[in-house]
Amino acid sequence: MDEMMKNMPKSVEDDEKIFALARVNAAAEQIGLTLTKGQMLALVQAEERALLNAGRVEFGEGVLPKLVYAFCDSPCIADGEYFAVLRELTELFYDLKNDTDGALSDDELVDVMARVFNGRAQGSVAYLRDLSPDDLYQMATGAYRED
């Protein structure tokens, strides 16, 4: 990493990320799956690692609040799997951001991930991972046609 970037401060401190996540998690309590405080901290740390692995830098609160909001009422996630699935989805999100190269906004990407996960993927993160960027883009825009 460039020297300039290395010395830059974090955009949003972990506390603020956990607070943002906790807000969404509290709202999700009424309708679906929830996370413990320890799980939220672990997810924030996992997101840091996912960003590093994907070679990306985050300038906002991160994608976790959006993922929690999109997946908290998923019929394809059992209570005991919620934390692990979110961790996988976080990593997958940043990989897909690279693969789609800005063609989809964060909201569009999270939306199509949730639709496919709950639909044809039947709860399989691996299925999502195997989709090509073109397929994903077409699914996001409604242009996808199965052969």
Add this chain to the structure above:
Amino acid sequence: MARELVTAPEAAFDEEEQRLFRARMWALLKRRVRWETMGDASSLRIEQAEELLRSIAFTLNAYLQYTGEERRVLLTGDLNDLLLKGQDMLSALVRETKTLYDEARCAVRDFGNLSLRDTLRNIGGFFARYQPLSYAHQIPADIDYQLSQPVSESAEGVLYIREYLRRLLFENAFLARFSQADVCAALERYYGDYREPLVNLFEPVAACALGLSILDGGVRTLQIDPTQLSALEKRFQALDDADARALLDRAASRVLTRLDLLTPFSLSYLQKSARALLPRIRAAQSLSGVFPTVNQG
């Protein structure tokens, strides 16, 4: 130049001020990322973020350089406002540089040199591809033709192109003071083939004019014969390096005066090119490799 902004204030500011400066730059980068992604993404590839940060640093540095404002304004002023002013300034420089380029396209003679011809054409593409708001430090153009005095590698963006064109226009103005036939003859004596290789057209002609000036000959002839070459060898052998440099400096001034090209810029440029001859003069077995010489008989 982008690095000067970060490293120079890093040296000038104390530790606390450095932290403050980095925090302000980061906040500005965040704002640029939002603008760049239209709010659609909150993360970027590291390389892309680095490029945006370099662009910000370059723009702010260029603004400080041109306005003469103190670097402390980076700690106390509205950085976004400074950035916008810097971008306006760069946009004006782009227009100014385009004018220089239009002048170069009309005026510069390439003498059939492919590298110069291609470079002139490629610089035209710069104006279509340059993005001063997001990637102001980049130089989206292939510049192959080597000037006698290259633009510093630390120059970036439109500032590099502007300075390159300025120097190229001087070199061309110098060559234009001589007949095309005499220039081509001098180039052929010096290089043999001067059309295909990556060679500078100005240097051999300048060397010839300088040599003739030292000998009090007519600089416009561009012809140094073996007798004159021998006189030049004796002259330089009798001088130490300091006196030889002074001789070359004076010759540069006389040449430019005779060609009606004397300005502070042209004098500095030709003197640097003249001084660059000295190591070659000292190392050469024969000065015919330094001053293009006509064969006699």
